Amino acid sequence: MSTNTVTAKILPHPLNAWYVAAWDHEVTRKPMSRRIANRPVALYRTEDGRAVALADACWHRLAPLSQGKVVGKDGLQCPYHGIVYNSAGRCISMPAQETINPSAIVPSFPVVERYRYVWIWMGDPTLADPDLVPDMSQMTSEEWAGDGLTIHADCNYQLILDNLMDLTHEEFVHSSSIGQDELSESDFVVTHEGNRVTVTRWMHNIDAPPFWLKNMRDKFPGFEGKVDRWQIIHFEAPSTIRIDVGVAKAGTGAPQGDRSQGVNGYVMNTITPETDRSSHYFWAFMRNYRLDSQLITTQLRDGVHGVFAEDEAMLQAQQAAIDANPDYQFYNLNIDSGGMWVRRILTAMLEAEGRLVAS
């Protein structure tokens, strides 16, 4: 493995993996189009509610099927000449002939609906094992409540992974909400096993930044004082990052496992490459207190949305700078340790698929 590959500025994406294609509520009987891993995909639901993903180009003249309509129990009709495909991508109706051309087929991608998302497998369908869907169980667990949105980020997916694996940037990018000096001052620990990487950081006896002070007061009205703050980043290949975050009243035992005097959230992130230079970034913020408060759910969703807009602006600027400076390389720092393990795992997946591209 060459160093050059590990710090590629535009990392290709593994294909033999599950990516989120859409939120479950986005996929309906009205077909929609989304570009995933460089390929346009048409998404719709069958009469019995099953999500389907077909290549968004008719076999005949490549008209976008997503602009057609659903017909029958699982068919999608091309808007141009009326050729109909079933959910397996097979032509079931052909204009002006009594037989069906045996070649008339469009790719149908394996789909799994789980954790409020529709997941898609763009690689070898014979390897599409549903057990490989990354763990996002907080999304549907009864012990957690929350909601999220989608960011369309104009950057290579890997830059978002870098962003989430190293939260020292919070001090500079999110200074008004979650940033504080202690982030870049405190130590962190990186561990890795198989296709997972974990980065753990604790900050003891500090002031809670505005975002966390608000959350503490939602759970402990009138809270004042110091907190112990944690960020435990869980990466699962290829591009899911759940961040266990929270603060607890200082010295009440949170680092030892007793989080009862604190507030706990999970920042759920999963990134789907759209093209080599753009990504669908699906995120949610889940919390484990005051589960019945839709007010808090909405406030947190909108609050995090504002915070993530700051990341989005930075990522877009970073991608533009990368493209504008083709001769410059990345340099790796100690704070990139988590992100570098992510790159190593992705590189191994890409090598296994025979699709490493030097850049």
Add this chain to the structure above:
Amino acid sequence: MAVSQTQVWQSATVVEVSEIARDIKRIVFAPELPVKAEPGSHIDLLVQIDGEDVQRSYSVVDSSEDGSRIAISVFKAPLSRGGSEFMHTVSVGDSLRITQPLQNFPLRVGAQKYVLLAGGIGVTAIANMARVLKRLKADYTLVFVGRSREAMAYFAELEAEHGERFQAHIDDEGTSLSVAELLNDVDLNTELYMCGPIRLMDAVRRAWIERELDLPNLRYETFGNSGWYDPEEFIVRVPKLNLEVRVPTDRSMLEALEDAGADMMFDCRKGECGLCEVRITELTGIIDHRDVFYSERQQRLNQKMNCCVSRVVGSADKASEGASAQRAVVTIESS
């Protein structure tokens, strides 16, 4: 999955040639631009016939994981149009022009039940599918049909690999296939993939329609190179162009008309697309429809034919072969 229909030509070196059954050679290539071959894929390659480059298609029997080795198997047809004869002359070290794998016959993952039906050399398209279904622990049956055991390529390997899921029907052992029985176990959730002679495929298709099974679940691939009758020389007349053309056994009607200077429309050259259809105004003989474009109703009408693969024979009775007086004649309107 990916339906790749773009021909990417490359050179490939022959690294292995072996006779694996009577008149069947296994040929392994080391391609210049390796790509893994998915089940059901084929390659196009250029064969030399009378000093000319002619394109032929062969199913990929197996390939290495990274595609650096890709195997086909070629049956030396007694009435070869020249392609299989040429392929039987290649030897280790030869370099050929071949495409990267092309896919028109993809295996869909996720059916409840599969039947894979291979007739004779058609096993080349089916063997790879069976291997993948086995790996996926799918519910499948592999049915292999042939005239005699020695003429059935990969017989022992497939029997060993698929055990109880393997079923053979061999004419000269008195165990010929009954299509009705084959379809007994088939239901609306079964997908049947077949590759073999047109007679076998037509029989299955007829039974499939009769049983009112879902047509898209019947998957097949044909290269249009087998018919109901052995090829005979025949005459095609095109009054509008003032042409009378002899169609020899090793040329298609389309090729013969092109050779004679007719400006023909065509595309797939394997009886699927219907673009080469010609209207028949007079016929002495029988049309051997080898296409999959027409329905049976349309084939029975005998008003049109797909001249890329379909032929004309003098009589349904083989005994008349050689009786030159019986040579068939078809008169067509050119497009």
